[in-house]
Amino acid sequence: MKKHLLAAVAVVGCLFGAMSMASAQTANFVYNDGSGAPDAGTYTPGSSFTFSINLVFTSGGSITNLDGLSYWFQQKSPGSPFIASITLRDATGSPFSDLQTPGLTYPQNLNPSNANDLGGAVPTGNSPLGSGGPYFVANITIQISGAAPNTGTFVLDDTLTGGKTSVISDSLGNTFAIAEADYTITMIPEPGTWAAAVLSILALLYSQRRRFALRRKLAVI
Numbered sequence: 093m094k095k096h097l098l099a100a101v102a103v104v105g106c107l108f109g110a111m112s113m114a115s116a117q118t119a120n121f122v123y124n125d126g127s128g129a130p131d132a133g134t135y136t137p138g139s140s141f142t143f144s145i146n147l148v149f150t151s152g153g154s155i156t157n158l159d160g161l162s163y164w165f166q167q168k169s170p171g172s173p174f175i176a177s178i179t180l181r182d183a184t185g186s187p188f189s190d191l192q193t194p195g196l197t198y199p200q201n202l203n204p205s206n207a208n209d210l211g212g213a214v215p216t217g218n219s220p221l222g223s224g225g226p227y228f229v230a231n232i233t234i235q236i237s238g239a240a241p242n243t244g245t246f247v248l249d250d251t252l253t254g255g256k257t258s259v260i261s262d263s264l265g266n267t268f269a270i271a272e273a274d275y276t277i278t279m280i281p282e283p284g285t286w287a288a289a290v291l292s293i294l295a296l297l298y299s300q301r302r303r304f305a306l307r308r309k310l311a312v313i
Contacts, residue, residue: 116152119260121145121163121250121273122226132276136283138238140179143275146226147260154266157220160213161229162192163258163270164251166205174203175240176248176277180233181210187227188212199235205251213261220263242281249274 124130125143133141149158167174177199183189192209200206210230214220221227234248249272250258259267 116150117155117268118148118150119161119268119270120148121229121270122148123273123275125275131274132278134278134280135236136280137236137240137242138282140233140235142180142231142233144231145229147229147270148225149221149223149227149260151223151262153268155260155262155268156264156266157222157262158214158227158260159220159263160188160190160192160211160261161259161270162209162211162261163229164205164208164210164256165200165202165232165248166251166256167202168204168247168249168274170244170246171204173239173241174201175237175246175279176234177201177237178206178210178232179235181230182233183212183230186212186229187214187218187221188229190215202248205256211258236277236279240279242279244279246277246279247274248277 122130123143123145125133125141127133130143135141147158147161151157165178167176179198179200181196181200183191189212191212196208196210200208200210210232250270252258252269252272258270260270261267
């Protein structure tokens with residue numbers, strides 16, 4: 093396996109790329125959950141969803157080709173409570189099938205970031221990829237906690253700093269940071285909660301209407 097995407101190498105490579113080569117190469121994640129806005133969704137506590145990750149890549153500077161990537165996810169905002177966990181990474185059909193963490197265990201809690209590298213490399217013997225894409229990376233399934241708030245907006249993204257900086261790598265071991273890409277979760281109450289609230293309002297209105305009718309009747313008498 094190609095395990096050249098070590099955290100220390102990633103950090104050094106990212107710093108070097110950012111300082112001296114940032115104007116040339118690019119690496120961008122593209123999300124699609126298959127419903128409405130591809131990088132956003134509306135969910136209830138306890139629900140789950142899946143989105144695909146594709147990578148668009150431009151070579152240049154220190155990066156000559158695309159041979160692998162390392163990435164993690166985090167809850168970018170708010171700082172708490174942490175509401176989500178990764179319950180599946182499915183890289184079936186991805187050119188990056190030599191997985192950095194093949195025996196991934198679940199759940200991978202986003203508190204704020206998941207524990208293990210989700211990326212992979214082009215298998216030994218296969219040619220690295222050139223500029224362009226989108227290149228399929230994986231399908232990621234997210235589980236929202238049943239204890240999550242039923243209102244509010246939560247933003248997930250790929251990790252951007254420290255030992256878990258999300259990076260691409262070329263066949264020479266050079267690395268470059270993947271740009272920030274956000275997925276926005278909007279929380280809403282479960283349908284049963286809405287129904288109970290509506291019934292309570294209707295009951296209150298009915299009670300008030302009866303009181304009003306009784307007062308009118310007494311006034312006439």
